[in-house]
Amino acid sequence: MELRIEHIESWLVDIPTIRPHKLSMATMGCQTLTIVRITFADGVVGWGEATTIGGLSYGPESPEGIKSAIDTYLAPLLKGKSFNGLTPFAALMNRHVKGNTFAKSALETAFLDAQGKLLTLPVSTLLGGAKSTSLPVLWTLASGDTAKDIEEGKRLLAEGRHNSFKLKIGAKALADDLRHTQAIKQALGPDVSIRVDVNQAWDAGTAVRGMAALQDIGIDLVEQPVAQWDHRTLIQLSQRFTLPILADEAVANAHDGYALAAQGFTGAYALKIAKAGGPAQVLKLAHVATAAGVALYGGTMLEGSLGTLASLHAWSTLDLAWGSEMFGPLLLKDDIIATPLNFANGQVALPNGPGLGIEIDEDKLRFYQRK
Ligand code: MUC
Ligand code: MG
Numbered sequence: 373m374e375l376r377i378e379h380i381e382s383w384l385v386d387i388p389t390i391r392p393h394k395l396s397m398a399t400m401g402c403q404t405l406t407i408v409r410i411t412f413a414d415g416v417v418g419w420g421e422a423t424t425i426g427g428l429s430y431g432p433e434s435p436e437g438i439k440s441a442i443d444t445y446l447a448p449l450l451k452g453k454s455f456n457g458l459t460p461f462a463a464l465m466n467r468h469v470k471g472n473t474f475a476k477s478a479l480e481t482a483f484l485d486a487q488g489k490l491l492t493l494p495v496s497t498l499l500g501g502a503k504s505t506s507l508p509v510l511w512t513l514a515s516g517d518t519a520k521d522i523e524e525g526k527r528l529l530a531e532g533r534h535n536s537f538k539l540k541i542g543a544k545a546l547a548d549d550l551r552h553t554q555a556i557k558q559a560l561g562p563d564v565s566i567r568v569d570v571n572q573a574w575d576a577g578t579a580v581r582g583m584a585a586l587q588d589i590g591i592d593l594v595e596q597p598v599a600q601w602d603h604r605t606l607i608q609l610s611q612r613f614t615l616p617i618l619a620d621e622a623v624a625n626a627h628d629g630y631a632l633a634a635q636g637f638t639g640a641y642a643l644k645i646a647k648a649g650g651p652a653q654v655l656k657l658a659h660v661a662t663a664a665g666v667a668l669y670g671g672t673m674l675e676g677s678l679g680t681l682a683s684l685h686a687w688s689t690l691d692l693a694w695g696s697e698m699f700g701p702l703l704l705k706d707d708i709i710a711t712p713l714n715f716a717n718g719q720v721a722l723p724n725g726p727g728l729g730i731e732i733d734e735d736k737l738r739f740y741q742r743k
Pocket of ligand 2: 571596621
């Protein structure tokens, strides 16, 4: 089987969020999805998405930069070439384009979507095969207001949509964040798992005090307490506290995962297709982590349904000890797929149709496309 690439198009799609989403480095009122479509010689098309958070405040690629990398460099490189599978496709991109893993992730997703449609197999099968047809999904309480977060958490528990939550802290002083976290933990009760994501906001001293207090409050997991580059403190914290650490910004790919584990990190890694360069590339990190005894968590860049699905197909082949946070589509007021994903009972169902298993609503795409 050879897949010949005829055409690659990309769009910036701006969709408002259902409420402000406050992280330590940005407050989001809108999410921008960079959507890509690859058309192959026999007319089969594949769709992909690359999405980041807060422009350039979270990661090194902006939505506009991702689109530019695709249009200016990656599309001309790939156009007219034939591939017998994903390995040579990814190798060609990596040979000629350094970094830009978000852009590569969108293209890898689109390639897999098309290959799956051609072979009438779901992307999960191309990635090794799904072990489960639904995956656990938490929700992030991040309105910026403690009372609103409690109300939102209680409503989602009552609806049965989610049974664990992540809180975004780090923008405020430690004492304020601890009050906020404790109030939510108490209000939602001992059976509800609460994790926090500090998004790199603490220095080493604050992190030691913060970890000790969060452990007392009964928090289950602390995500990326210190700066991305500060591996030494991250490793020391992971060894000093029984409260586990989830490495997010500090670990993008298999090389990072190997280095952190080899230096003594214990805990878990947040896998994200965008950090690694796609749904197949991120599995390399997952396998390194598993070999090192590091637990797995399915992470999001708050993607819409396309990026969320690409991730879910990859996560379905793994054992995720900490579940996932693939709730991105629920944070957006609307989406560009014809049938929304099904979230219920703390789980999201994995479609089993060919490719990603969904159809794009092209009218919606045009409606939300940046003009
Ligand atoms: C992050 O750093 O984990 C994931 C969930 C959420 O609310 O924000 C993202 C980013
Ligand atoms: Mg995080």
